[in-house]
Amino acid sequence: MQSVIAVIAVIGLVGLFFGVLLAFADKKLAVEMNPLIHVVEDILPKGQCGACGFAGCAAYAEAVVLDKDVPPDLCVPGKKAVAQMVAELTGKAAKDIEPRVAFIRCALPISAAKKKYQYSGIEDCLAASLLQNGPKECEYGCIGLGTCVKQCVFGALKLNDQGLPVVDTRKCTGCGKCVSACPLQVIDLIPVDAHVAVFCNSHDRGGVVRKYCDVGCIGCSQCSKLCPHGAITMQDNLPVIDAHVCIEKCQESVCLEKCRRNAIQDYKTHAVEIKKAV
Structure with missing residues (x-):
């Protein structure tokens, strides 16, 4: 019985050790995300259609905020209104989108x-x-x-x-x-x-x-x-x-x-x- 308790205690201590280690690593190595990415993503229509050329709305939002070469008018479903809002947020110029x-x-x-x-x-x-x-x-x-x-x-x-x-x-x-x-x-x-x-x-x-x-x-x-x-x-x-x-x-x-x-x-x-x- 004492052996079983000892084994459980060791496993618990090992788990606690690695849990603390992972929490420390997550805090130290975390990459801070630009909050503007979430703002742009919220504007997009969330169709995940891929018409922009990216794997979903979140991927496009990240790209258009972080990459100066990604235009703000790639969201076809969002049309002109979304393009203009994304352009204003990212400081870019949007082209007219033909509906x-x-x-x-x-x-x-x-x-x-x-x-x-x-x-x-x-x-x-x-x-x-x-x-x-x-x-x-x-x-x-x-x-x-x-x-x-x-x-x-x-x-x-x-x-x-x-x-x-x-x-x-x-x-x-x-x-x-x-x-x-x-x-x-x-x-x-x-x-x-x-x-x-x-x-x-x-x-x-x-x-x-x-x-x-x-x-x-x-x-x-x-x-x-x-x-x-x-x-x-x-x-x-x-x-x-x-x-x-x-x-x-x-x-x-x-x-x-x-x-x-x-x-x-x-x-x-x-x-x-x-x-x-x-």
Whole structure:
């Protein structure tokens, strides 16, 4: 019995010794943190989206306070207001941040799409895309398994009853997390005040598109030829719109009238309809 007590006493003394030693070392070797880091971190939206290029809000706060070369306007979700506050606290100059939101470049829901096969597997777009770019005949269209929805840290995405992601522009911060999550690059970021948008992601020729999609762009290039401001160019069978030229110069949106497939649509009307639906 005395041996047991002795062992317990020795273990207790050893533990106490190392506890005191660690406490002393912690106090002596502690690195004092700049209190401004916590102030900046409190300003950030805490989405931990990584759009700034750092591993979370705390990492960005530390970097922007301690490193003179880290700009104060990297927090995309925080937009201009946060950038200005961070700039004032750190004594740096912030650039203007253009507000953008996520946009789904596909109008063909998975429920109505022609399919190469019936997918039965992991409910993940990346997993499904590994087999012939997904079950749709269109290898560029939204797969509809909601990987982007799961990745959105701000709750701005949800799947509708047809299997297409819907963006709530009131919640979307434009962080781009859903863009990186989409294996087929169906999601893009678009200026919030864009006039028109291309609701198609296919780069196939028109004859091929007609076989598998009733609303896909056939690459006729009429929109590009008729745009009086040169805001639309054709790239790999798909129109690409310079939103800034369109916003600054266009009032009539001729492209909407001439698109026979309705692949180009009025983005403002679309955004309003989405807001009403969510």
